[in-house]
Amino acid sequence: MIGKFQLCSVKERIIKEAFKLFWRYGIKSVTMDDIAKDLGISKRTIYQHFPDKEAIVILVIEQELETQKCQMDKMDEDKLNPVAQMILGADYMRVSLAHMNPVVFHDLKKYHPHAWDLFHRYKHDYIIKEIRENLIEGVETELYRKDINVDMLSILRIEQVLMALDPEIYPADKFNMMNVQMEFVHHFLHGILTEKGFKYYTKYIEESATSITHEK
Amino acid sequence: MIGKFQLCSVKERIIKEAFKLFWRYGIKSVTMDDIAKDLGISKRTIYQHFPDKEAIVILVIEQELETQKCQMDKMDEDKLNPVAQMILGADYMRVSLAHMNPVVFHDLKKYHPHAWDLFHRYKHDYIIKEIRENLIEGVETELYRKDINVDMLSILRIEQVLMALDPEIYPADKFNMMNVQMEFVHHFLHGILTEKGFKYYTKYIEESATSITHEK
The missing domain is CATH 1.10.357.10 (Tetracycline Repressor, domain 2)
Known part of the structure; x- marks a missing residue:
């Protein structure tokens, strides 16, 4: 269960960070790498939660x-x-x-x-x-x-x-x-x-x- | 010279007829055939004046x-x-x-x-x-x-x-x-x-x- 909560929380953090970056720079110019880098997580972790950028x-x-x-x-x-x-x-x-x-x-x-x-x-x-x-x-x-x-x-x-x-x-x-x-x-x-x-x-x-x- | 005037006049008639048909039915649904038929001229005559429908x-x-x-x-x-x-x-x-x-x-x-x-x-x-x-x-x-x-x-x-x-x-x-x-x-x-x-x-x-x- 703890694992699940952590997953949820990572997902929320990804969305929050993506929102911040999209609003600042537009959507096209922000890559999955940018989001991962800003959150200090690996791109692989993002792909565990979202199949692609479109889903984000x-x-x-x-x-x-x-x-x-x-x-x-x-x-x-x-x-x-x-x-x-x-x-x-x-x-x-x-x-x-x-x-x-x-x-x-x-x-x-x-x-x-x-x-x-x-x-x-x-x-x-x-x-x-x-x-x-x-x-x-x-x-x-x-x-x-x-x-x-x-x-x-x-x-x-x-x-x-x-x-x-x-x-x-x-x-x-x-x-x-x-x-x-x-x-x-x-x-x-x-x-x-x-x-x-x-x-x-x-x-x-x-x-x-x-x-x-x-x-x- | 008479020939040239006649050509001019045919061109004007084509434009006038195309305008009438476009305004009534829209542009897509009106074909070169429709314009020719309504004017009682051949499609070939139209193509003598206009390379394609786009030009009209x-x-x-x-x-x-x-x-x-x-x-x-x-x-x-x-x-x-x-x-x-x-x-x-x-x-x-x-x-x-x-x-x-x-x-x-x-x-x-x-x-x-x-x-x-x-x-x-x-x-x-x-x-x-x-x-x-x-x-x-x-x-x-x-x-x-x-x-x-x-x-x-x-x-x-x-x-x-x-x-x-x-x-x-x-x-x-x-x-x-x-x-x-x-x-x-x-x-x-x-x-x-x-x-x-x-x-x-x-x-x-x-x-x-x-x-x-x-x-x-």
């Missing part, structure tokens, strides 16, 4: 999505109003993306279609549902315009998040990805707020750290 | 982009205010897309990368420039918020147009593409308008046929 990538992405899900569920429990939820959601994203090399998305899409697919399924099954609920609640509480099309705009919102991450659309040498994300969330909100909603908005952005900076 | 596709796209450019230049000459220009631009797009099968974009992207590339270059060299100028003028005339990031939002606007055309994002069985386009332009404008701009906006949407219908 998938587990890293699964865990990251699980963490994001937890964070969003926590926000739901806090029963914030829809405007605050949208701003805090963007704020959370800003923090979580701050430590991620944007090449991770590029590498996932290009070299790890299965893991990319996990991300896409999560987007469809979970995030769009969250955004949809936010929009519906906002309309019901008269914070958002009643003539918005909830289905169209919830897809638009999630696609905007992905768009800001795409270096082919917003090249990294010209745009700061997080500033693009922040510009989008504020533009998106302006696009749906009623006068009543706008008052809440002004209050929350003063309280929130989500300030738009127009650097770069 | 490219000329069709070039001519369509040229037409769009003319239309946009005409709008520029009319010296409309930025809000009216944005609404009329969307209106023009709505009319021009009304007769196009959305599969055209899918086929271009998948089977005719060179023609797709033309479209992308046009997007970058021409449309983004137009949108950028619109946004700058809107900010200068205090119709748009002065804190918008012109570079980020002009890219967002053009990407929204493409997004609405993408059946993987907005499946045709669930969404009417033109309604998505209209929802986007109105949301985009709401996102940037000042109070002053909003007054113009209300006036122009009453005048314009660009009404948002939330069918489907």
Whole structure:
């Protein structure tokens, strides 16, 4: 049994280290050797737990999505109003993306279609549902315009998040990805707020750290 | 000389017919035989003017982009205010897309990368420039918020147009593409308008046929 716990623990350490390296350097440029070296273990030990790098990538992405899900569920429990939820959601994203090399998305899409697919399924099954609920609640509480099309705009919102991450659309040498994300969330909100909603908005952005900076 | 004019004219008729068939059925499903049959000419005659279907596709796209450019230049000459220009631009797009099968974009992207590339270059060299100028003028005339990031939002606007055309994002069985386009332009404008701009906006949407219908 002790052996089993140790194995578990090694597996977790591998995932944790891979996550750290992937987020810092992207996925393609990190090899099994790099992960082994950083952990001070042999490559053979890694292969005892994972058949290949793909298996590590998938587990890293699964865990990251699980963490994001937890964070969003926590926000739901806090029963914030829809405007605050949208701003805090963007704020959370800003923090979580701050430590991620944007090449991770590029590498996932290009070299790890299965893991990319996990991300896409999560987007469809979970995030769009969250955004949809936010929009519906906002309309019901008269914070958002009643003539918005909830289905169209919830897809638009999630696609905007992905768009800001795409270096082919917003090249990294010209745009700061997080500033693009922040510009989008504020533009998106302006696009749906009623006068009543706008008052809440002004209050929350003063309280929130989500300030738009127009650097770069 | 008469012979040359006749050749020219046949070439034009081929392009015109190909445009009509592509727009109606998409590019992939239209063969050289279809074009020849519809024109009542032999396939050999077509091959006298075009080495392959690819050459026809490219000329069709070039001519369509040229037409769009003319239309946009005409709008520029009319010296409309930025809000009216944005609404009329969307209106023009709505009319021009009304007769196009959305599969055209899918086929271009998948089977005719060179023609797709033309479209992308046009997007970058021409449309983004137009949108950028619109946004700058809107900010200068205090119709748009002065804190918008012109570079980020002009890219967002053009990407929204493409997004609405993408059946993987907005499946045709669930969404009417033109309604998505209209929802986007109105949301985009709401996102940037000042109070002053909003007054113009209300006036122009009453005048314009660009009404948002939330069918489907």
